[in-house]
Amino acid sequence: MSGIVQLAAPVIENVRLARDTYRVRLQAPALAASIRPGQFVMLRLPDRSDPLLGRPFALYDTAQDAIDVVYLVVGKMTSRLSNFRAGDKVEMWGPLGNGFNDLSGHVGLVAGGIGQTPFLAYIRHLLGTRGYGGQTPQRKAERVSLYYGVRTADLAAGIDDFRNAGAEVHVASDDGSLGYRGYVTQLLAEKELPNHLVGCGPEPMLHALSRLAKAQSVPCDVSLETPMACGVGICFSCVVKVKTGDTWDYKRCCVDGPIFDAGKLVWE
């Protein structure tokens, strides 16, 4: 657990990006200096016991001595957080998890629901426009494409951020109100696949992505959104089944993930 910082982080701003979707900027200099794309933080609201446990959120990006988290309001913690204002404090610990791999060539990022959040920092890292965790910026990938699926147009959050970061953005919506009508994996299947795929979103979407990648022999990583209680490997609430040889073993998503090789996961 070395290197994990825990603090009461002041909110700098908490702005609405889309329906039920906000970006909170939290002042945390040591964390902002060390966190890498694909890693996450646990957030907990102080001075209350409901919800008692922290919740995991991906790094959206760093901003000088602060970190940005983009969240969808789904339950008690996120709905209360949406009322936080500048100066309010949030308990935070991190950086947590393994982080994304360095990939070259054409990298395709595939997001569904709120699964776009880990990809902004990753795009900047891959294209070498920003360094994270004390690293000097260095270009890794030739091209980065983001395939982003939402249920409907007003849930799409951050598209301008991804375009401004240099990604080619392809959008799909279930109801056809934005971009391609249908699932993001259907949109992707109609394109020439990139050299690597990286997915984040609901499990059925990740499973479909993993099948598509396997059928076309394209390597695929996925970032799982498994519910977590501690985030630091103690409680085993976050286990997933990962293949090892002819069998499988439980791995803790918080410390062994959240990024896994899609081909090694046992999909239920």
Ligand SMILES: Cc1cc2nc3c(=O)[nH]c(=O)nc-3n(C[C@H](O)[C@H](O)[C@H](O)COP(=O)(O)OP(=O)(O)OC[C@H]3O[C@@H](n4cnc5c(N)ncnc54)[C@H](O)[C@@H]3O)c2cc1C
């Ligand atoms: C590594 C990681 C990174 C994440 N990054 C983000 C992020 O950047 N932005 C974001 O908005 N969310 C993210 N999540 C999901 C986020 O942690 C949950 O949405 C959060 O727990 C909601 O808290 P809550 O108290 O508001 O709702 P809860 O009361 O915890 O849950 C409300 C409802 O959502 C369901 N639910 C909660 N978590 C999950 C889940 N992971 N999968 C399926 N159903 C769930 C519950 O069953 C319940 O129905 C991430 C999860 C992980 C594991």
Ligand code: FES
């Ligand atoms: S969340 Fe506690 S072990 Fe992973």
